[in-house]
Amino acid sequence: MRVLITGGAGFIGSHYARQLLGGAYPEFADAEVVVLDKLTYAGNRANLSTVADDPRLRFVQGDICDAALVGELMRGVDVVVHFAAESHVDRSILGASDFVLTNVVGTDTLLQAALAAEVGKFVHVSTDEVYGSIDEGSWPEEHPLEPNSPYSAAKAGSDLLARAYFRTHGLPVCVTRCSNNYGPYQFPEKMLPLFITNLLDGKQVPLYGDGGNVRDWLHVTDHCRGIQLVAESGRPGEMYNIGGGTELTNRELTERLLTELGADASMVRPVADRKGHDRRYSVDHAKISAELGYRPTVDFDEGLAGTIRWYRENRAWWEPLKPGALVTG
Structure with missing residues (x-):
């Protein structure tokens, strides 16, 4: 079996690759893995360092919009797991063109x-x-689908394309839709790693608006396990929500981080709210649970503590990435 992982040097894609090559998914135990990643600001070869010497792994630096390269790599592939995307809402507000190009044209x-x-x-x-x-x-x-940011609009467009390729051509496509991921190796412009690393450095954290925006938090290990269930047994043409089951306001999450890192409310700096900021996300993951046996297994308190510990112990990974990180939340 050969698996092509796009965006496999990013946060979630690299976790999936490490899990697969590490034996977490027995059905894919002997799979050859091809990782295709453009290595933009959020892609990092270091994210694959623990599996870099595995003979089953082939890394290719390249763009999913490069039709000739993609066509060459696709030959002999049994399963594609497509993570590659421009994914940060704040960046999409500053300029949407890269999001349309990567997320829609690339897909x-x-x-x-x-x-x-x-x-x-x-x-x-x-x-x-x-x-x-x-x-x-x-x-x-x-x-x-009612996306409110250029990022989510571009992702919705790619979802509809995937569905169209199934309906028109019979391509066996499944679409997964996850809630907010967290865990090690997440680029420090996203809320959790930005806030954790700021607090580790004794810096304030920027909290959007009144902090009342609600997100459902999903550990990256649970997310990737859900994706694997879909890769193995998902019905072609179907959509599957993957949720974590822990809903928190951004202020509640910030307060937990302050407690975990021994800081007080003076370390929170309110900032003007993001344009078009969605108030609440919540996915129903009953379908993937009933059909494929998915359930989140990483307790949020344990997952958060482990994530903080990873950033505390891996300063050499994130310090070079921090300059220019955007406000998030």
Whole structure:
């Protein structure tokens, strides 16, 4: 078996690659792994250092919009797990063009190549942000897509393309939509690593608006396990929500971080709210639970403590990445 992982040097993609090569997914135990990553600001070869010497791993630096390269790499591939994306809302507000190019055109390039190569399964990794904002309850997979940021709009476009390739061509595509991920190796412009590393350095953390925006937190290990279940047994043409089951306001999460890191409220710096800031995300993951046996297993308190510990012990990884990190939340 051969698996192509796009964006496999990023936060979530590298975790999936490390898990796969480390034996966490028995069904893929003997798989050859090809990682394709452009190594933009958020892609880092160091994220694969623990598996870099595995003979089953081939790393290719390249762009998913490069049709010739993608077509070459797709030959002989059985499963594609597509993580590669421009993913930060703040950056998309500053300029949407890169998001449209990578998330929409890049996904189309991959889908076309997978169709030509007769790939057996294509897992397109998306986000709960395509649904927009929900005041109460949780989104099922059938909820209309109502994205509110250029990032989520581009991801929604890629979701619809994936669905179209199944409906039009019969390409065996599944789409996963996850809630907010956290864990080691996350680029320090996202809320958790930005706040953790700021507090480790004795710096204030920037909290958007009134801090009342609600997110559901999902450990990257649980997310990748859900993706693997879809890769193995997901029904072609279906969408699967993957949630963590821990909803917190940004202020509640900030207060937990302050407690864990021995800081007080003076370390919080309120900043003007993000444009179009979604108030609440919440996905219903009953479908993947009923069909594929998914459930989140990483307790949030333990996962958060482990994440803080990782950043405390891996300063050499994140310190060079901090200059220019954007405000987030």
